Amino acid sequence: MALGTFLHKRLKGCGYAFKGAVTLLKTEASIQVQAFIAVVMTIAGFYFNITATEWMIQIIAIGLIMSLEGMNTAVEAIADFIHPDFHVKIGHIKDIAAGAVFITAITAVVIGLIIYIPYFKELIFS
């Protein structure tokens, strides 16, 4: 495959992926809530002047939870497409996908506490 064709295809792929991310942000309430929390955490990061390492960990946590929520939305959409009616297996599949997001959410909360508790302590006791 010529380099030009290869690059053109990859660029087109990025376009579709960007469209998907915009769709998620526009239509999915859970992603909108997470995007809002991400903005709040970013403001908190600037306010407390967190370290570069803390920024990286916070950004990874935000990216992980938002991307997994997107995958959960995709799993739900596939499940609804292949079997729109109630089925115990569809319920099980959706529960597992939601469970994966839950695990990441707990992880992100713990990361947030580890990063910000020392800053809050400093703010309160200084």
Ligand SMILES: Nc1ncnc2c1ncn2[C@@H]1O[C@H](COP(=O)(O)OP(=O)(O)OP(=O)(O)O)[C@@H](O)[C@H]1O
């Ligand atoms: N077709 C179905 N068959 C059996 N159980 C289902 C079905 N659809 C949903 N459920 C149950 O309801 C739960 C919520 O499913 P739903 O698709 O409404 O997701 P949600 O968490 O409300 O996400 P969203 O708000 O993005 O739609 C599932 O985790 C599952 O337990």
